[in-house]
Each structure stands twice: as C-alpha cells, then as structure tokens.
Amino acid sequence: MQMMKKQRVVIAGGGTAGWMTAAALGKLMGKQLDVTLVESDEIGTVGVGEATIPTLHLYHRLLNINEADMMAATNATFKLGIMFENWRDVGKDYLHSFGFLGKDCWACGFQHFWLKGREMGLASEIGDYCAEHLAAREGRFAALAGQDQNHAYHFDASLYAKFLRGIAETHGVKRIEGKIAEVQQHVYEQQHVNGQQHPQNGFIKALLLESGQLLEGDLFIDCTGFRGLLIEQTLMTGYDDWTHWLPCDSAVAVQTVSTGTPVPYTRSISHPAGWQWRIPLQSRVGNGLVYCSKYLSDMDAKTLLKANVQGEMLTEPRLIKFRTGTRRKHWNKNCIAIGLSSGFLEPLESTSIHLIQRSIIRLLQMMPAGEVIQADVDEFNQQTKIEMENIRDFIILHYKVTERSDSAFWRHCAAMEIPPSLAHRIEMFGEAGKVYKFAQELFGESSWIQVMLGQGLKPKQHHPIVDLMPQSELAQFLANIKTNVARQVQAWPPHYDFVQHYCKSRMM
Numbered sequence: 001m002q003m004m005k006k007q008r009v010v011i012a013g014g015g016t017a018g019w020m021t022a023a024a025l026g027k028l029m030g031k032q033l034d035v036t037l038v039e040s041d042e043i044g045t046v047g048v049g050e051a052t053i054p055t056l057h058l059y060h061r062l063l064n065i066n067e068a069d070m071m072a073a074t075n076a077t078f079k080l081g082i083m084f085e086n087w088r089d090v091g092k093d094y095l096h097s098f099g100f101l102g103k104d105c106w107a108c109g110f111q112h113f114w115l116k117g118r119e120m121g122l123a124s125e126i127g128d129y130c131a132e133h134l135a136a137r138e139g140r141f142a143a144l145a146g147q148d149q150n151h152a153y154h155f156d157a158s159l160y161a162k163f164l165r166g167i168a169e170t171h172g173v174k175r176i177e178g179k180i181a182e183v184q185q186h187v188y189e190q191q192h193v194n195g196q197q198h199p200q201n202g203f204i205k206a207l208l209l210e211s212g213q214l215l216e217g218d219l220f221i222d223c224t225g226f227r228g229l230l231i232e233q234t235l236m237t238g239y240d241d242w243t244h245w246l247p248c249d250s251a252v253a254v255q256t257v258s259t260g261t262p263v264p265y266t267r268s269i270s271h272p273a274g275w276q277w278r279i280p281l282q283s284r285v286g287n288g289l290v291y292c293s294k295y296l297s298d299m300d301a302k303t304l305l306k307a308n309v310q311g312e313m314l315t316e317p318r319l320i321k322f323r324t325g326t327r328r329k330h331w332n333k334n335c336i337a338i339g340l341s342s343g344f345l346e347p348l349e350s351t352s353i354h355l356i357q358r359s360i361i362r363l364l365q366m367m368p369a370g371e372v373i374q375a376d377v378d379e380f381n382q383q384t385k386i387e388m389e390n391i392r393d394f395i396i397l398h399y400k401v402t403e404r405s406d407s408a409f410w411r412h413c414a415a416m417e418i419p420p421s422l423a424h425r426i427e428m429f430g431e432a433g434k435v436y437k438f439a440q441e442l443f444g445e446s447s448w449i450q451v452m453l454g455q456g457l458k459p460k461q462h463h464p465i466v467d468l469m470p471q472s473e474l475a476q477f478l479a480n481i482k483t484n485v486a487r488q489v490q491a492w493p494p495h496y497d498f499v500q501h502y503c504k505s506r507m508m
Ligand SMILES: Cc1cc2nc3c(=O)[nH]c(=O)nc-3n(C[C@H](O)[C@H](O)[C@H](O)COP(=O)(O)OP(=O)(O)OC[C@H]3O[C@@H](n4cnc5c(N)ncnc54)[C@H](O)[C@@H]3O)c2cc1C
Pocket: 012, 013, 014, 015, 016, 017, 018, 038, 039, 040, 041, 043, 044, 045, 046, 047, 048, 049, 050, 051, 052, 157, 178, 179, 180, 181, 223, 224, 225, 226, 227, 229, 251, 288, 320, 322, 338, 339, 340, 341, 347, 350, 351, 352, 353, 354, 356
C-alpha cells in the first residue's frame, strides 16, 4: 500500500490560539500531519484572556484533558457567569449565569411564567430559578456528576498555553523559537488550463525566520495575534470594522494579589467610558479597564484602573490597543486565521477562546487530504461569519439597552444604530418576551433573557398560554422550582473550599 505524504502544517504564533491549535492537531491528527509551531519570545503574547465559557469542555473532552489537572496547572478557579455591575444604571447589578432558567413548556419559555408570576406578585428574582445563578451569588460550587456542567474557568493564560504545549509536544508537534522575518508565496508565471491563473498562485510557501531557517508547509495557521502577519500583512484579506457598534478600542491590564477568597464569577463593572474586569484566580486577580479612547485618555485610564483595583499590584499596567471587527475571510488560500488574527469583538462575554476552539474544530472537520478545496474554504468562512455576527449582536446588546445617561459615552451607546438582526431580537423580547437561538449560534435563550432583563428591557406581555394555568397552580409551579434550586445549592460547598480540595494550584 502506498503511504500518503504527511501534510505539513505550520502554525505561526504560540499564544493561546497557537498552542490550542497545536495541541488539537497533534493529539487528534498527529499521525497524518507534520505540525511545526514557531513563536517569538522577543515579541511575546497579548498576555490577557483569562475568563472562559462552558463550551471549552468540548475542546477538553476531545483532547482527553483532565479538568482538575488542568486547573491545578493553571491556577484556575470556576466561573458560573458574569456579574454586570452598574451596566443597567449606576447602582443596578445583575448576573448573566451559564445555567438554564426554570422549566420551559412546549409552547413557550420559562420567562413567560415568570413574567406572569411577577405581575401577580408570585415570583422573586429570575436568578432564584437557576442553580448556577444562585450558586454564583452565594459563592458556592460543586461539580454536578452525570449532568451537563454549566461552568467555565478563570485561568492564567500563559500557564494554559504552557499546559497545552506539553500536550502538543508529547504528540510530536515541533516547536521553534524564532522571529518570522518574511512570508514567502508561490508565484506561478505560467498560466494554468484555459488561460486561468494557477490555482495556487499566491498561496503561502514558506516562513523565513531571522535565523535564516526556512519553514515550508502545505497549510499555514496564522496565530500571530493582532498583527495578522500571514492573513493580513501578506495576503491582504481585509477587515470589517465594527467600531461603530463596539466602540471600545483600548484596555489597560494589571495583575494584583488576592485580597479575599475568589468568587465563582467574573466581575464586569461599567464606568463612564467603558468597563473594568476582575478575574479571580487562586493566587492572584486579573484586572483590566476596557474603554473607548474618544472618551478617556490612556493616561486617565491607567489612573482610573489603579484607583479601582484591590490589593497590591504584581505587574505594571499594560496598554493594549485593538479594533473591533472581523477578518473578511478567516480562511484565505492555504492560510487559516485563528485567534486575534481573525478578528476581535472585545472581551465583555469572554468569547475569544470559544471562537478559537470553534475554528480548530471546524478546521479538523474540513482538513484537506491534499490540495485545498474551495468549497471547504467557503463553508468554513460562512460558518465563522454566522458565529461571529451572533456574538457581536449579543455584546452590542449590553451597550445599547441601558438606562445609563451619565456620560457622553453611554449616551452615544444608547443612541447608536444597531444591526437589524439585533433590533429584531430586541423588538421580539420587548413586545412579547420571545427569544430564539439558531443551531450555530453560541448564546442560548437563557443568556438573552438574563441580559435583556438585566439591562432593563421589560416585555410588554407574556405568552397567552400561561393564562390557562390557574393562579394557584402557577404559584405552586414557581415555588417548586425555587425550592428545588435552593435545596440543591445549599448542598454545595463554598466555591473556594471545593477548589482547594479538587484542584489546588501548583503555584501555591
Ligand atoms: C483586553 C483583552 C482582554 C481579553 N480577555 C479575554 C477573556 O477574558 N476571555 C477570552 O476568551 N479572550 C479574551 N481576550 C482574547 C484573548 O486574549 C485571545 O483570544 C487569546 O489570548 C489568543 O491570542 P492569540 O494567540 O491569537 O495572540 P497572542 O497572544 O498575541 O499571540 C501571538 C503569537 O504570535 C507570535 N508572533 C507574532 N509575530 C511573530 C513573528 N514575526 N515571528 C514569530 N512569532 C510571532 C507571538 O510571539 C505570540 O506567540 C482578550 C483580549 C484582550 C485584548
């Protein structure tokens, strides 16, 4: 039997995107692929990206990663959602948890029963009907054996990349330390059949390192971060700018020592020109101020962040500039952009690592056996586009639907035009409490409901089917769910006790 030649895959960049890709390709297709990763210690990584969402379980399952082991290696804590403080208005907070709300019926979601219950004075806060929500507020956690776990992690991004590097190298991925000086492309001067250009004209041929080493490949994965060295600087793929919808363009990040036990949620605290994150790890806290530079100078942002962190600073505040938007094509010729090179929405809902994982899985599914197939490329790009637009709309929602009017930034957000797809969702919920999710979309009904209600959007009416339920039955229905949730959560230990027992950090 003739042996197939191994495809040569070159990954440019060793941040979270590069090592997540390398670990997956090495572990799952290492026998068929020859994978090399090049990274530059001199350039370094973006150094942020420490909050995740529950979809990361899928990636970990594929790679057979043991949760406790990964968490101990990365100083990780559990995350059950995000607490949005001052987002609806100053002094008004709400939680977007990863859990499902109450119980749906065949015709309508739980929110309709809850809305009627609120009207009649029979229902309490929506979060009382969701275990993850209540547990986050009470600082409790337990791994739910045998159930789909709606939890994610806060971890140290550089330790996570190191952990994945171990897996990748065990499965044969070669790592080269060095700076890429030049990206070389195929140039075919002769015309192909029927006067057409050669189909691989302009495809990437090799990366030339400053050391003089040449890395030739069949497929190139651009994980070089915001620079997009291959996808943009070489292939000039183009970028759709979304700053008119997502105007924050800067962040300052700093790490501090922990001053209390870590809570099982990310804190997102809005301020007059953006918002601030607090991500509690086992031994330290990640902090950052995200802002729009039209409304806050870099200098003032640093001062504001320093004034608002708790605990001694472990690093110097670091400035990061970005432009929200998406690459026009995520796969162009024989180059696939994964991570920040493919676009950036902003970190509000911790979706970047999720998008990295989705691109990796999609790439695995569409991996060419030989030459690149254009139909695969088009499908990859179409699916990525749909996913990014859904996440984009969900993030814009937080800025658009707000009662804050205390600063020019928030007044701008409340008045800005939004994509028609989001306007439609807001209208459907505002008019009659309805939400929906298409197959490829990330955010489910419970997410839309929590954020829409949390931001202050109140439906004018509920689904008529709820009115068929007698009031006493509705009261009983709501009370049963609430009691069960409370009973379940009371049985869970305090989050930090669980962490100490289950996955104590190797850093401590
Ligand atoms: C302010 C902020 C907060 C964020 N918070 C979150 C969050 O909470 N959750 C989340 O999911 N995501 C978050 N993200 C996104 C997250 O940080 C990234 O998705 C993730 O870190 C992946 O980055 P990357 O690997 O694409 O790029 P980088 O980390 O920038 O890595 C780029 C790599 O390319 C290499 N490189 C570049 N040029 C060359 C060259 N010429 N030669 C050789 N090597 C080169 C670098 O050395 C590096 O190894 C955040 C992003 C920002 C900006």
